[in-house]
Amino acid sequence: MKGWQAHRESVDRLRASYRAIPDGARVRLAKRTSNLFRPRVADGAPGLDVSGLDGVIAVDVDARTADVQGMCTYEDLVDAVLPFGLIPYVVPQLRTITLGGAVTGLGIESTSFRNGLPHESVLEMDVLTGSGDLVTATPEGEHADLFDAFPNSYGSLGYATRLRISLEAVPPYVALRHVGLDVGKATAAIEEICVGGAWDGVRVDGLDATAFTPDEVRLTLATFTDEPGPTSDYTGQDVYYRSVERLDHDRLTMHDYLWRWDTDWFWCSAAFGAQNRWVRRVWPRRWRRSDVYHRLVTLDTRLGLSRLLDRVKGVPGREKVIQDVEVPLERMPEFLAWFDAEVGMRPVWVCPLRTRRTWPTYPLTPGETYVNLGFWGTVEVPADAPPGFVNRRIEEHVHSLGGHKSLYSEAFYDEATFAGLYGVDVLDTVRRRYDPEARLSTLYDKAVGNS
Known part of the structure; x- marks a missing residue:
């Protein structure tokens, strides 16, 4: 302290x-x-x-x-x-x-x-x-x-x-259920859990999901529990997000549940080879964490190694698409279908939220269910693509669905649109x-x- x-x-x-x-x-x-x-x-x-x-x-x-x-x-x-x-x-x-x-x-x-x-x-x-x-x-x-x-x-x-x-x-433990549903049924299940706080008669304390394919969303339902028992460890050779696809049930300590996504920066550590089993054996455990990968991205930006490899591969251009957006829950199927067709990045992280009151600089309606959709990576673009070619289209589509995007990454709004979305008059x-x-x-x- x-x-x-x-x-x-x-x-x-x-x-x-x-x-x-x-x-x-x-x-x-x-x-x-x-x-x-x-x-x-x-x-x-x-x-x-x-x-x-x-x-x-x-x-x-x-x-x-x-x-x-x-x-x-x-x-x-x-x-x-x-x-x-x-x-x-x-x-x-x-x-x-x-x-x-x-x-x-x-x-x-x-x-x-x-x-x-x-x-x-x-x-x-x-x-x-x-x-x-x-x-x-x-x-x-x-x-x-x-x-x-x-x-x-x-x-x-x-x-x-x-x-x-x-x-x-x-309590000290978290019991997980991974439930695979099509997009429509997943949307209905999320609303049911947000309203009732349970699924199939079991309390849900934590809820997120991973959209691996256009046809399936894997809901992860977390129940906090005192009941002791064996727990998984995803800070070693196993990778957490792969378990979401593979397992129906799992169990973690509360500590490991809180940081389950950090060890491999969701799935982004694969870009550095950290999920290759041979590389992972020699990659120090203390370096399997998001801030290390972030520093590697910064180093690559400065040195231009990825750009050099793209030239060798004949890739005409590449754009970073690192965004989290919020859309009303009922628009999630529409957004995911558009995103699959127009951007084509997978997986997509899904996290439902409900605000308790109105906040003027990020105006979401209290009591309404939204989903945060997170996608982080790069996509190939034409050599003559303008800056933000893909990201601008994502902004426009999210706006058309009545959503917002987080501002931790690049944004391209004009001032009038931005002012209307983010409470600039209050600011x-x-x-x-x-x-x-x-x-x-x-x-x-x-x-x-x-x-």
């Missing part, structure tokens, strides 16, 4: 680094790592020192709450609270996602069908605003406007230094109060302009 004194000292360093930024210069984080997948235009200006804001401050086991610094990773947060039989209400799939990042940038996981998104279990947060003030925002009170607009603002309203969150009590009102000199980049500048 960091403790309160260490936290106050870290905040003091942060505020000193803010004062050191020249007047009129953009305020941004001095952060080396990121889970974003969009380019960023660096201006060389000094950034905010967040180096000491990466831990858990305190845990109140009786109240089931934790005070957590904004740059604390979910890996460290889980390590701090799971020994008490507690976890965050939503634990995003990748270990190095930070709590502040998940709240300001949205996060999702298999408990989102009953617990919503990570910001919905935040009780209060301290935010360093664009004007350099440190304010405590809560759902009600003086700074409720900042609290409401903060989710999906991606640092355009400020940076969370501390968040107090509610925690969920959990502008809040920015005028907390950042009157426009020291922070706008959400559009960050998400589309890559500033």
Whole structure:
């Protein structure tokens, strides 16, 4: 645990680094790592020192709450609270996602069908605003406007230094059922589970799915349990997503369930050979994790090795398609059919969610079931394809279905469309109060302009 004194000292360093930024210069984080997948235009200006804001401050086991610094990773947060039989209400799939990042940038996981998104279990947060003030925002009170607009603002309203969150009590094990259904029946099953919380008479605590082919969706139904028994290990030679196809029943520890997707970055580790059995035997277990693969992608982007191989293979062009989108559940079959025909990437991750209330910067209807559809990889494109050739078409189709896309990756919207989708009028009102000199980049500048 960091403790309160260490936290106050870290905040003091942060505020000193803010004062050191020249007047009129953009305020941004001095952060080396990121889970974003969009380019960023660096201006060389000094950034905010967040180096000491990466831990858990305190845990109140009786109240089931934790005070957590904004740059604390979910890996460290889980390590701090799971020994008490507690976890965050939503634990995003990748270990190095930070709590502040998940709240300001949205996060999702298999408990989102009953617990919503990570910001919905935040009780209060301290935010360093664009004007350099440190304010405590809560759902009600003086700074409720900042609290409401903060989710999906991606640092355009400020940076969370501390968040107090509610925690969920959990047992040590998770029993899994993998159920294969066609797309229509899977859609109906998801709605049944979201409404009733059970399938075939058994409680469902976690729900996600994997669309492996155009004809079958494999639902993964998780039931949290105290019952001891043998558990699988997907941090070794076995690969988790392959078990979803192969097994009807499985069992994991709670810890391994939370990080089941991280070891192989869902299925993306295959691009580095990490799923080849001979390579896997010599690939150190400590390097089988999403942040290592992310660094390899960054290295490849810088060195251009993939581009060289494509030239050797005669591939005319290639585009990264790394996106998570939300569409109303009833439009899922339509989207998957279109995606198969027009893009052709598989598998696709499916994660249902329901929000508890309206959030102006990511307007989903409370009580309505949506599905997050995640797809991550590359596709071949013509040599003369314009930038974002495939991604623009995905944006347009998601928009036509009444959906939204997450902004952690490249976006190509025009300003008017973007403003209508992401509550820019609310953001502008809040920015005028907390950042009157426009020291922070706008959400559009960050998400589309890559500033």
